[in-house]
Amino acid sequence: MARTGIGAAAGGVVAGGVLAGVLAAAATAHAATAAQLEEAAVTTHASQGEVVPVEGATARLVRSAEGIFASLDTQGLPPGHAVTLLLAIVNDPAACEGIPCGPPDVVGRTAEVQADIVGAADGVVVAEDGRARFATFQPAGDLDQSWFGNGLQTPEGAEIHLVVNDHGPLLPDRAAGMVGSYRGGCSDDSVPAAFPDAARADGDAGPNTCRMLQVAIFAPAGVSQVGASPSRP
Numbered sequence: 001m002a003r004t005g006i007g008a009a010a011g012g013v014v015a016g017g018v019l020a021g022v023l024a025a026a027a028t029a030h031a032a033t034a035a036q037l038e039e040a041a042v043t044t045h046a047s048q049g050e051v052v053p054v055e056g057a058t059a060r061l062v063r064s065a066e067g068i069f070a071s072l073d074t075q076g077l078p079p080g081h082a083v084t085l086l087l088a089i090v091n092d093p094a095a096c097e098g099i100p101c102g103p104p105d106v107v108g109r110t111a112e113v114q115a116d117i118v119g120a121a122d123g124v125v126v127a128e129d130g131r132a133r134f135a136t137f138q139p140a141g142d143l144d145q146s147w148f149g150n151g152l153q154t155p156e157g158a159e160i161h162l163v164v165n166d167h168g169p170l171l172p173d174r175a176a177g178m179v180g181s182y183r184g185g186c187s188d189d190s191v192p193a194a195f196p197d198a199a200r201a202d203g204d205a206g207p208n209t210c211r212m213l214q215v216a217i218f219a220p221a222g223v224s225q226v227g228a229s230p231s232r233p
Helices: 020-032 103-108 172-180
Strands: 038-040 058-064 067-074 081-090 115-125 132-139 159-169 211-218 228-230
Touching: 038 211, 058 211, 067 159, 067 211, 081 103, 081 132, 081 172, 103 115, 115 132, 115 172, 132 159
Parallel strands: none
Antiparallel strands: 038 058, 038 228, 058 067, 067 132, 081 115, 081 159, 159 211
């Protein structure tokens, strides 16, 4: 199954084409697991300096045996920039060296923690008011175009990270790649050195700088974690 994103921003470019079937699948997952709707705080990314909450931003996650449906509504982003949603999955978070799992676990101890990454689960162009909305459904099992091939093994037991990745000002001739891949439009130097070759191959290089701006983290179902709280719809 192809990776599936449902993006929306005023005047934005949306990756993924016609997504009615995906919306239906997501609605089914939500209905089946309403008690498992989770919300997590959205913060700035540590790579940008001091970590602070992003006021007015919300991340939500619904898990089922079929997969996960995640959404992130945020603000404070650079207007007119192409942004994508990087999705990181840690299938065995108990094997991580910290709580929550950190980059050294996700990209450095991938086999031990059974992590996987979808570089662009959704993508949009930021609206004039700095707002953006992302949504994605990822099925249990193998994930299309993932970096490590570990997939989503047990949705209920996985730790889920949603990361807003900035591709810089939209370049019209590269628009599709900038909202539909991890590093579309970005220079080689802006791809973190620890990232695998699959990340560098996920999109065509360009003149802009990629930056991870915001993040939300969901602990495994039933596990409390700072910044994440289970709720009911």
